[in-house]
Amino acid sequence: MAIAFEHVTYTYQAGTPMAHTAVEDVSFQVPDHGYLAIIGHTGSGKSTLIQQLNALYKPSAGTIHVDDFTVTPETTNAALKPLRQHVGMVFQFPESQLFEETIRQDIAFGPKNFGMSEADANALADEMLTTVGLDASYADRSPFELSGGQMRRVAIAGVLAMKPQVLVLDEPTAGLDPQGRQAMMELFERLHREQGLTIVLVTHQMEDVAQYAEQVAVMREGKLIKFGTPTDVFADPDWLRANQLDVPRAAQFAQQLRQRGLTWDTLPLTADQLADQIAARWPAKGADHV
Amino acid sequence: MSKFIFGRYLPLNSVVHRLDPRAKLMLSFCYIILVFLANNPLSYVILIALTVGSILASKISLGFFLRGIRPLLWLIVFTVVLQLLFSPVGGHTYFHWAFINISQFGVINAGYIFIRFLLIIMMSTLLTLSTQPLDIATGLASLMKPLRWLHVPVDTLAMMLSIALRFVPTLMDEATKIMNAQRARGVDFGEGGLFKQAKALIPLLVPLFMSAFNRAEDLSTAMEARGYQDSEHRSQYRILTWQKRDTVTWILFLIGFAAILACRRW
Ligand SMILES: Nc1ncnc2c1ncn2[C@@H]1O[C@H](COP(=O)(O)OP(=O)(O)OP(=O)(O)O)[C@@H](O)[C@H]1O
Ligand SMILES: [Mg+2]
Numbered sequence: 001m002a003i004a005f006e007h008v009t010y011t012y013q014a015g016t017p018m019a020h021t022a023v024e025d026v027s028f029q030v031p032d033h034g035y036l037a038i039i040g041h042t043g044s045g046k047s048t049l050i051q052q053l054n055a056l057y058k059p060s061a062g063t064i065h066v067d068d069f070t071v072t073p074e075t076t077n078a079a080l081k082p083l084r085q086h087v088g089m090v091f092q093f094p095e096s097q098l099f100e101e102t103i104r105q106d107i108a109f110g111p112k113n114f115g116m117s118e119a120d121a122n123a124l125a126d127e128m129l130t131t132v133g134l135d136a137s138y139a140d141r142s143p144f145e146l147s148g149g150q151m152r153r154v155a156i157a158g159v160l161a162m163k164p165q166v167l168v169l170d171e172p173t174a175g176l177d178p179q180g181r182q183a184m185m186e187l188f189e190r191l192h193r194e195q196g197l198t199i200v201l202v203t204h205q206m207e208d209v210a211q212y213a214e215q216v217a218v219m220r221e222g223k224l225i226k227f228g229t230p231t232d233v234f235a236d237p238d239w240l241r242a243n244q245l246d247v248p249r250a251a252q253f254a255q256q257l258r259q260r261g262l263t264w265d266t267l268p269l270t271a272d273q274l275a276d277q278i279a280a281r282w283p284a285k286g287a288d289h290v
Numbered sequence: 291m292s293k294f295i296f297g298r299y300l301p302l303n304s305v306v307h308r309l310d311p312r313a314k315l316m317l318s319f320c321y322i323i324l325v326f327l328a329n330n331p332l333s334y335v336i337l338i339a340l341t342v343g344s345i346l347a348s349k350i351s352l353g354f355f356l357r358g359i360r361p362l363l364w365l366i367v368f369t370v371v372l373q374l375l376f377s378p379v380g381g382h383t384y385f386h387w388a389f390i391n392i393s394q395f396g397v398i399n400a401g402y403i404f405i406r407f408l409l410i411i412m413m414s415t416l417l418t419l420s421t422q423p424l425d426i427a428t429g430l431a432s433l434m435k436p437l438r439w440l441h442v443p444v445d446t447l448a449m450m451l452s453i454a455l456r457f458v459p460t461l462m463d464e465a466t467k468i469m470n471a472q473r474a475r476g477v478d479f480g481e482g483g484l485f486k487q488a489k490a491l492i493p494l495l496v497p498l499f500m501s502a503f504n505r506a507e508d509l510s511t512a513m514e515a516r517g518y519q520d521s522e523h524r525s526q527y528r529i530l531t532w533q534k535r536d537t538v539t540w541i542l543f544l545i546g547f548a549a550i551l552a553c554r555r556w
Contacts, residue, residue, distance in 0.1 A: 097472060
């Protein structure tokens with residue numbers, strides 16, 4: 001198991017009249033090299049949940065296993081540094097974490113904190129810069145001269161440079177242009193496939209969930225209300241809508257077709273799956289158009 | 291940080307919360323003066339009764355209150371110990387060594403300082419716990435109105451104050467977020483030697499200032515876009531009106547104040 005949550009509860013400002021339980025009794029497991037998407041209405045506790053993964057917030061109750069690490073309410077801060085390197089965390093709007101004079105220094109900041117030499121870290125920074133799709137010539141520029149989307153890429157490069165084994169992404173594509181979004185999602189998919197990174201993705205994009213995730217967790221008011229494969233979770237659109245969520249567009253379309261009398265073996269979730277299934281149905285007539 | 295309640299607002303629904311902020315500000319101000327005028331046990335008993343009574347009326351639990359001001363206790367203890375050890379000779383001397391001198395005079399003085407400190411902190415904490423920052427700003431602006439005659443730009447000052455207060459929690463949240471992001475990149479805040487700790491602040495402060503400046507710029511653009519003009523006479527959405535509970539509170543406090551003045555050692 002790459003990740004296992006056992007009855008994890010987290011309360012903000014515990015012990016005060018402002019106490020607020022943002023995550024309540026959550027249990028689930030993600031296999032090695034898994035790809036988990038977490039969805040849920042805004043304020044449902046997704047960000048709080050994932051920050052437990054590298055113990056930025058330690059659980060108020062329960063146990064978390066991440067590969068060889070175990071985090072409990074009693075875990076001390078001293079033991080956390082290796083975990084922080086193991087779990088790379090890309091926050092919501094990570095561009096606000098940039099601070100160095102040059103982009104290279106900013107990307108190298110994480111690796112250096114975890115004990116890498118200056119030279120190695122700088123070399124790695126240049127490599128990561130191209131990995132996230134920015135030109136190598138940016139390395140010596142100030143991160144504050146960049147556009148929002150470019151800053152996002154630099155911030156993500158800074159996390160990837162830590163060489164984490166688990167990559168946690170909190171709405172990494174919010175506010176990016178469609179092409180940038182797709183490029184980002186494909187980068188994460190590549191890291192997942194080629195380097196075997198375990199990925200935890202928080203997102204509001206049901207298309208991304210359908211296309212990339214192997215497991216889906218649905219949160220509501222701090223509770224995990226559904227956990228399964230995308231096919232399981234998207235099978236019931238009425239239930240999803242009742243929880244302020246939706247099914248991917250391709251699945252919506254497929255369901256509308258079903259109302260018109262078409263039957264599907266498995267509900268197609270992405271445009272590709274939809275096209276394949278439709279094409280399989282009329283092999284003779286439209287074959288050369290597909 | 292989250293256990294530290296000094297300067298924070300706690301939304302509850304009590305008489306104290308609903309009092310006119312001007313009344314609260316002025317009474318707190320008078321109260322502080324009275325704390326320094328009180329000088330015998332009886333006057334302190336009255337002050338303590340006023341304080342505890344106000345806290346009880348605010349529905350904030352006394353335990354939460356005491357736990358919240360505990361971080362400030364060290365400051366108080368430090369001052370009291372200084373007072374105890376280095377106060378001038380007077381009365382009976384209990385202990386004397388080199389320049390350290392514990393005398394009856396010193397012990398009594400230290401006791402007073404301790405109570406004064408505690409009372410002032412408790413009352414001002416109660417003020418901020420029970421009054422929204424914006425209400426404090428409105429109240430202050432309203433109290434400063436007479437200064438207009440002296441050509442003090444009261445409205446502008448009030449606007450500055452309320453914007454500043456409004457953004458304190460926003461910046462606190464922002465700071466927490468940035469700290470978390472940098473901790474995830476391997477920064478240890480508050481660990482290691484002084485130099486290392488100071489260096490760890492750079493990755494926090496640079497983004498925090500960036501975001502504060504950006505916010506300020508966005509805000510001023512937004513205000514100008516909506517036609518904000520400086521030093522214009524401005525009406526207010528929430529108008530403060532004097533209520534019966536304000537009168538009652540004033541009367542209770544004035545009785546208390548008069549009692550203190552009456553029984554203090556002149
Ligand atoms: N620092 C904090 N102190 C107190 N309460 C908090 C804090 N951060 C979040 N909360 C509360 O915890 C709950 C869950 O917040 P969280 O940020 O985890 O939601 P989310 O699912 O990530 O939402 P979004 O989709 O908008 O990012 C919310 O009700 C929020 O108000
Ligand atoms: Mg979030």
